[in-house]
Amino acid sequence: MKVALVGYGKMGKIIGEIAEKRGHEIVAKLNETPTAETLNNPDVVIEFSNPEVAFNNIKVCLENKIPVICGTTGWLEQKPEIEKIAQENNTSFLYGSNFSLGVNLFFALNEKLADLMKNFSEYNVQLEEIHHTHKKDAPSGTAISLAEGIIKNDQRFSSWKLDETKGSELGIFAIREDEVPGTHSIFYRSEVDEIEIKHTAFNRNGFALGAVVAAEWIQGKTGNFTMKDVLFS
The missing domain is CATH 3.40.50.720 (NAD(P)-binding Rossmann-like Domain)
Structure with missing residues (x-):
């Protein structure tokens, strides 16, 4: 080409x-x-x-x-x-x-987990993304895609926002650190335990x-x- x-x-x-x-x-x-x-x-x-x-x-x-x-x-x-x-x-x-191939597999895993967790209201959902300090948008497009995947599969949520999850708004923490290519995590936390899935990019x-x-x-x-x-x- x-x-x-x-x-x-x-x-x-x-x-x-x-x-x-x-x-x-x-x-x-x-x-x-x-x-x-x-x-x-x-x-x-x-x-x-x-x-x-x-x-x-x-x-x-x-x-x-x-x-x-x-x-x-x-x-x-x-x-x-x-x-x-x-x-x-x-x-x-x-x-x-x-x-990234790994991230696109992660998207599919995220939607599957959201579907499994949708009926367990004792678990609160939170997203976190970490990128290099040069990244101009927040949250990352990847984090937005992950949030949309959860919203599509869990009727508790109707939208996403920067900050902590509250009510029907799914929260995304956007963190900026030197030279981090991209790390994305989804947490399901209850009073007794936590489930986490995470994708970490080592380079671009x-x-x-x-x-x-x-x-x-x-x-x-x-x-x-x-x-x-x-x-x-």
């Missing part, structure tokens, strides 16, 4: 290295809003930028009928509009709050590899997708 990288920071550089090792060509490395010319006619765009610029970055690519793999979090209120643009331009868009390589695999998978497809489609369909 010919790959354009939109957002060439730490993640973009690792994605580029992995893509080249898998035999792909990097035709653009951009830290500004792309244009048809600067994208340099790629087969796919992998977009890891910042929340404030993600929408415009993705919009330009889709309007030029280029499939987009997006890992930028913190802009999702505009995601329905992006999915409409992908459909109107007969191209493809795949958003992932986390591209798993996220980057998953993004490249998604870019390979999306070739020749049209529509809006997630990593669940890539890994489990």
